Amino acid sequence: MSDLSLATGEPPKRRRRKADMAQIIGFLILLAVTAAMIMPLWFMLSTSLKSTKEMLAYPPSFIPNRFEWGNFKELFANSELKFGQQYWNSLIVAGLTVVGTVLSSSFVAFGFARYRARLSPFLFMLLLSTLMLPYPAIMIPQFLLFTKLGLHDSLLPLILPNFFASAYMVFLLKQFFSSLPNEVYDAGRIDGCRELRLFWNLTLPLSGPVLATVAIFSFIWSWNDLLAPVLYLDSQENFTLPIGMAAMLSSKFRIAPWNLMMAASLLSVLPIVALFAVAQRRFVQGIVLTGIK
Amino acid sequence: MRATREGRREGRWFYFFISPWLIGFIVFALFPVLASLYYSFTEYDIIHAPEFIGLGNYRELFQDELFWTSIKVTLKYTFISVPLTLALSLFFAILINMKVPLRGFIRTAMYFPSMISGVSMALLWFWVFNPQAGLFNYVLSWFGVDTINWFLDEKYAMWALIIMSFWGVGGGMLIFLAGLQGVPESLLEAAKLDGSGRVRTFFRITLPLISPVFLFQLIIGMIDSFQVFTQAYTITQGGPNYSTWFYVYNIYINAFKNFRYGYASAMSWILLIGVLAITFLIMKMSNRYVHYEGGSSR
Numbered sequence: 041m042s043d044l045s046l047a048t049g050e051p052p053k054r055r056r057r058k059a060d061m062a063q064i065i066g067f068l069i070l071l072a073v074t075a076a077m078i079m080p081l082w083f084m085l086s087t088s089l090k091s092t093k094e095m096l097a098y099p100p101s102f103i104p105n106r107f108e109w110g111n112f113k114e115l116f117a118n119s120e121l122k123f124g125q126q127y128w129n130s131l132i133v134a135g136l137t138v139v140g141t142v143l144s145s146s147f148v149a150f151g152f153a154r155y156r157a158r159l160s161p162f163l164f165m166l167l168l169s170t171l172m173l174p175y176p177a178i179m180i181p182q183f184l185l186f187t188k189l190g191l192h193d194s195l196l197p198l199i200l201p202n203f204f205a206s207a208y209m210v211f212l213l214k215q216f217f218s219s220l221p222n223e224v225y226d227a228g229r230i231d232g233c234r235e236l237r238l239f240w241n242l243t244l245p246l247s248g249p250v251l252a253t254v255a256i257f258s259f260i261w262s263w264n265d266l267l268a269p270v271l272y273l274d275s276q277e278n279f280t281l282p283i284g285m286a287a288m289l290s291s292k293f294r295i296a297p298w299n300l301m302m303a304a305s306l307l308s309v310l311p312i313v314a315l316f317a318v319a320q321r322r323f324v325q326g327i328v329l330t331g332i333k
Numbered sequence: 334m335r336a337t338r339e340g341r342r343e344g345r346w347f348y349f350f351i352s353p354w355l356i357g358f359i360v361f362a363l364f365p366v367l368a369s370l371y372y373s374f375t376e377y378d379i380i381h382a383p384e385f386i387g388l389g390n391y392r393e394l395f396q397d398e399l400f401w402t403s404i405k406v407t408l409k410y411t412f413i414s415v416p417l418t419l420a421l422s423l424f425f426a427i428l429i430n431m432k433v434p435l436r437g438f439i440r441t442a443m444y445f446p447s448m449i450s451g452v453s454m455a456l457l458w459f460w461v462f463n464p465q466a467g468l469f470n471y472v473l474s475w476f477g478v479d480t481i482n483w484f485l486d487e488k489y490a491m492w493a494l495i496i497m498s499f500w501g502v503g504g505g506m507l508i509f510l511a512g513l514q515g516v517p518e519s520l521l522e523a524a525k526l527d528g529s530g531r532v533r534t535f536f537r538i539t540l541p542l543i544s545p546v547f548l549f550q551l552i553i554g555m556i557d558s559f560q561v562f563t564q565a566y567t568i569t570q571g572g573p574n575y576s577t578w579f580y581v582y583n584i585y586i587n588a589f590k591n592f593r594y595g596y597a598s599a600m601s602w603i604l605l606i607g608v609l610a611i612t613f614l615i616m617k618m619s620n621r622y623v624h625y626e627g628g629s630s631r
Contacts, residue, residue, distance in 0.1 A: 062431065062531070063431050063432070063433055066427075066428040066431050066433055067428075067433040067434060067435075069428060070425065070428050070429065070433060070439050070443075071439075073425065073443065074439050074442045074443055077442060077443055077445075077446050077500065077503070078442055078446075079468065079472075080446070080457055080458070080461050080468065080500065081445070081446065081449075083457075083460070083461060083468045084457050084460075087460065095466065096465070096466050097466065098465060098466050098471070099471050099474075100466055100467070100468060100471055144353045144354070144357075147350055147353060148350060148351050148353055148354040150350050151346070151347050151348075151349070151350025151351040152347075152350075152351060154346075154350075155343050155344070155346050155347035155350065156340075156343060156344075156347065157343065157344035157347040157348065158344070160347060163351065163355075166358070167354065167358075170358065170362055172556065172608055172609065172612055173362060173366070173605070174556065174559065174560050174604055174605065174608050175560070176560055176562075176581045176584055176585075176601060176604055177365075177366065177369065177601045177602065177604050177605040177608075178361070178362060178365035178366055178369065178601070179365075179601075180365075180369055180372065180588050180594055180597055180598050180601060181364065181365035181368035181369050181372065181598075182361060182365050183588075183589075184368075184379065184594065185360075185364075185365075187379070201357065201361045203353070203357075204353050204354060204356055204357020204358075204360070204361060205353050205354040205357055207354075210354060235346050239350075260448070263451075264450050264451030264452075264453075265451070266451055266452055266562065266563045266566065266567075267562050267563070267566075267581070267585070270566065270585075270589075271585075271589060281452075282451055282452035282453075282563075283452075285452045285453070285456060286452050286455075286456075286566065286567045289456070289459075289567070298460050298463070301456050301460070302456070302457070302460065304456075305449075305452075305453040305456050305457055308452075308453050309448075309449050309453050312448050312449070313448075316445070316448060320441070323444075323448075324444075324507055327504055327507050327508060328507060328508055328511040
């Protein structure tokens with residue numbers, strides 16, 4: 041054996057075994073943790089397919105005796121829940137948020153990356169400082185403003201601010217735009233490209249991956265947001281999914297419909313899982329670059 | 334040398350491109366910050382005009398028991414959940430970075446839950462912590478632990494929320510993993526040759542090199558957990574017996590249930606100052622400990 045390890049240039053045996061020991065322990069810990077992390081997910085999935093009776097049974101079964109697909113149908117069929125409507129509302133809000141955020145943030149980031157003015161360093165610092173501004177600190181005047189504009193109980197207050205750029209996304213995109221080689225822009229100028237076309241025809245097409253990251257994260261933030269929708273939306277048919285789901289707890293069911301709520305949670309996670317499946321690398325990049333989960 | 338005319342032209346384009354943000358900043362950030370400062374000196378219920386009462390709201394706040402409760406609750410959650418989550422995510426990142434088998438799968442499986450946030454996550458964990466039919470008590474029963482009434486018991490509700498927060502450990506883990514992979518192999522090799530053990534190498538080389546990542550995560554984590562709302566709104570409604578009466582939930586109740594916009598604005602401003610103070614404090618302290626690439630700390 042020792043001949044073999046010499047021949048393959050492997051380190052001496054004693055050293056290797058020590059490393060292996062740490063690796064094995066680490067691996068076992070990770071396996072246990074992974075199992076613990078997945079278990080709640082499994083519980084969500086299995087509960088969503090249980091009948092009310094089985095859902096309340098103890099000990100809980102890990103695989104439903106009979107798959108109750110009707111739970112998913114019930115969500116859409118039960119007219120008191122308005123689940124379909126709320127799902128649609130959330131899609132509209134998140135969809136338009138993505139459009140607004142991507143367009144406005146890349147526009148602004150282009151300005152910060154490509155042009156200098158006397159105040160540009162100061163304005164960039166100002167932009168960065170708004171990263172720390174907590175939404176609860178500004179929500180009351182925003183709410184009063186939109187209410188006075190007659191936009192209470194409408195989806196607009198959730199969408200509109202996103203068309204004025206998000207500081208996080210501007211920061212992320214500015215870093216990327218600044219890293220593009222200068223020749224790209226010079227070539228464009230020689231061709232007589234006007235500034236807007238420089239942005240639209242040259243910079244954006246080169247920025248596909250980072251724009252995808254921006255799109256994914258603005259979608260998720262909007263999709264999961266609860267506080268702002270809670271402030272603005274009053275009537276059940278205008279609710280976004282998160283409020284609708286929270287409201288299921290306090291609705292008129294005699295027994296809390298955990299199977300329906302788990303089915304709803306599952307459906308609400310679906311778009312995010314789908315995004316993750318097609319663009320896992322963008323997720324990782326986005327998290328690493330912005331430091332936000 | 335650039336001609337002034339060229340400079341002015343460039344300046345015009347600069348303001349043209351950043352105008353959406355500039356407008357948004359004024360309307361959706363600057364104006365609200367100043368307006369809430371003004372409202373904080375008034376009694377305002379949206380029906381009647383704001384009535385100026387000077388420091389009245391602040392004076393009332395300092396005698397408001399619920400205000401202090403909400404601060405205690407929020408700080409307790411922050412100071413337990415954030416450091417533990419950070420430590421765990423760093424620990425798991427180190428383990429994965431040891432080139433264990435299946436690490437692609439493990440990484441994804443651990444990161445995946447952190448994508449499930451907001452109400453979906455709150456509902457799921459509310460159900461997992463269900464005293465009668467929930468998963469958590471069932472698993473605990475394998476180890477002989479008696480039924481715990483998690484969210485119905487003021488001794489445990491906060492702990493249930495803290496345990497819940499560990500489920501999001503995967504996001505931080507990814508960030509640390511990226512940081513760890515940025516540590517130059519050559520440095521680690523050199524340390525090894527000098528006879529430095531794993532633990533020593535970690536504390537002397539790896540940790541200082543990833544300290545900026547650590548700092549950033551600490552600040553973001555604290556700011557986030559100052560703003561916990563979803564869990565209180567969805568699961569506990571601040572209870573039982575105010576044991577999860579989070580700060581932002583308190584603002585929400587005062588503004589949007591009791592219609593005391595002035596009073597709530599005063600709390601908003603205190604939150605703003607708190608966030609700035611804690612950020613400043615961490616940055617200040619970190620000057621001593623955080624290592625930045627390319628020389629001494631700034």
